Amino acid sequence: MALEGLLKGFADFRLGYYHDHLDLFEKLASEGQSPKILIVGCADARVDPGILTQTKPGEIFTVRNIGAIVPPAQIPPDHRQHGTSAAIEFAVRALEVEHIVILGHALCGGIGALVDGDKSAFAGYDYLSTWTAVAQEVRDLALEELKDMPHEEIVRAVEQASVVNSVRNLMGFPWLAERVSSGKLALHAWWFNLTQGQLYAFDPAAATFKPVLGIEVIPTVAKGTSLSAIKPERLIAASARKPGF
Numbered sequence: 001m002a003l004e005g006l007l008k009g010f011a012d013f014r015l016g017y018y019h020d021h022l023d024l025f026e027k028l029a030s031e032g033q034s035p036k037i038l039i040v041g042c043a044d045a046r047v048d049p050g051i052l053t054q055t056k057p058g059e060i061f062t063v064r065n066i067g068a069i070v071p072p073a074q075i076p077p078d079h080r081q082h083g084t085s086a087a088i089e090f091a092v093r094a095l096e097v098e099h100i101v102i103l104g105h106a107l108c109g110g111i112g113a114l115v116d117g118d119k120s121a122f123a124g125y126d127y128l129s130t131w132t133a134v135a136q137e138v139r140d141l142a143l144e145e146l147k148d149m150p151h152e153e154i155v156r157a158v159e160q161a162s163v164v165n166s167v168r169n170l171m172g173f174p175w176l177a178e179r180v181s182s183g184k185l186a187l188h189a190w191w192f193n194l195t196q197g198q199l200y201a202f203d204p205a206a207a208t209f210k211p212v213l214g215i216e217v218i219p220t221v222a223k224g225t226s227l228s229a230i231k232p233e234r235l236i237a238a239s240a241r242k243p244g245f
């Protein structure tokens with residue numbers, strides 16, 4: 001049944017959206033893609049970046065994984081299979097995107113599993129905990145600093161701090177940091193609350209996530225930003241002072 005739904009959806013797309021955007025698809029086919037934005041999102045079925053941002057084909061380059069996580073750069077490269085890093089490299093070096101958005105979200109199962117550790121239902125899986133361990137330090141710090149808070153608030157703090165941690169990891173790729181330094185690239189830490197339908201962006205001055213209300217947003221990292229402003233530790237400390245939203 002589920003697959004029939006997909007095929008019906010594709011039939012509708014072909015006759016409707018594709019037909020209505022024929023010029024766009026012809027242009028994209030003949031000229032190639034030139035998106036200005038890379039979104040690193042979570043694989044979670046509820047948070048499709050294209051739907052959330054109402055973008056058209058060709059507008060966003062997207063990589064989705066468990067937890068919307070960016071792993072640290074491997075320097076020198078270790079020649080293992082780094083899918084997320086390869087997508088980031090192509091977006092930055094080949095497509096020369098102008099913005100990278102890390103899009104975390106509420107009720108994230110991957111981050112929840114990281115927080116629960118050995119108690120998680122997925123603890124024995126082959127790959128999952130190794131992957132989410134990219135944010136292990138953030139998780140450990142949150143468990144220590146926020147130990148008196150309800151579990152859901154700890155998970156939320158780790159979801160958000162992990163997004164900030166991923167932005168920091170982006171800056172470890174030398175060709176990416178160079179483009180930030182020269183003002184050609186800005187980095188954004190965003191978090192989507194699907195129960196409210198509200199988008200939040202990290203405000204480096206306040207070290208917290210604030211609701212995005214209009215079409216202006218302060219980048220988390222741009223030319224001249226001090227990396228000390230975007231320490232996940234600051235956000236966790238701010239969460240301890242002012243839990244929730």
Ligand SMILES: [Zn+2]
Nearest residue numbers: 042044108109
């Ligand atoms: Zn998720």
